[in-house]
Amino acid sequence: MSQTYPVPAGSAETEIIIKKSRFIARAVPVGGRETAMSELARARTDFPDARHHCFAYVIGKPGAATSAAMGDDGEPSGTAGKPILNVIHHKGIGDIMVIVIRYFGGTKLGAGGLVRAYAGVTEKVLAQLEIVEHAPESTCSIALDFAQEQPLRHWADQNGAHVDAVEYGSQVNVTLTVPDAAFEALRDFAGAAGLVISRD
Template sequence: MSKDYPVPAEYLERETEVKKSRFIARVAPVASRDEVKTWLEQAWRDHPDARHVCWAYQIGRPGAAAEAAMNDDGEPSGTAGKPILNVIQHKDMGDVLVMVIRYFGGIKLGAGGLVRAYAGAAESVLSAVPRAVQQPMMNATVTMNFADEQALRHWCNVHDGVVESVDYGPTVSARVSMPEHRVADFTAFCDAQKLDYGFDR
């Protein structure tokens, strides 16, 4: 099974200044594109007079991210979003969004200067943010008799699993999520109890 990976433990902000331009870097944990959108809208609400809000994010395991994107927000192509994403990838962190809010200080930095400024801003905030460990989760659907539900709930309580939902019909159908490293235990439990189960990605 795949191993756990580091994610930002919290939101954090750091500010740097380069030739009178202010670069306000924010890092936030994200699990979906909707969360990215919410954070970006918040950045514009907090800084309506900023010249640019450039960003990059990576969702999923570092090195094999399920989704990644970047945006230069009007800066010359490749001078903002890509340097931010490069720093994220170098830090080997997943489920992370970095936004860099720029107030133009009147002195042009040039393409090389912009790349260094945005990478430096991203580096400052990613170096400072505490890390947490994200456990990859697996989801399963279990079909069973009413009498088996209590045993399933007990297994989840003991093995860090969560019963997400239960549908009661002629049989009981439960949605369960668990850390990936518990899958073998779960399979053995279901086989011993003679429960029907299937995993979904």
């Protein structure tokens, strides 16, 4: 079983102004690259006239991330995405994306100034973010009789599991996402009802 790790409970947004340049940082929870790219697209839609939409994301457990990426979006290489990613790594948060939108104020900040600005606004938005522990989950399938579906749904509600899909045939096939911590309890519940679980 994988360990828990800190993840965002929701989103946060903040901004700083340095020499008339506006840096708006948005931190959002993401579960995969596709979600991250749609969040980036949303930021471009929300701030269409900004000059830069820089980002970094970490998907999975920090330090052992299944995926991490960054983008400078026209800023000098290494001055935007990398400092954002470094702060995320330093804070040890997983399943997160930080997008920093910049409106150029007319004064060049230089490479060092940009690094400090992008890192600084990322620090600020992460400080405002509510963090929760990510509980590892497993997906499993159970075949049961029609009469057992309601008790299983009740068990799921009581134990933080959720029903992902139900197929009705000669039996009811239920796909569940179950917190790893509740898996033994599910096995006990299923065993008492004479059900077989297959863990995906």
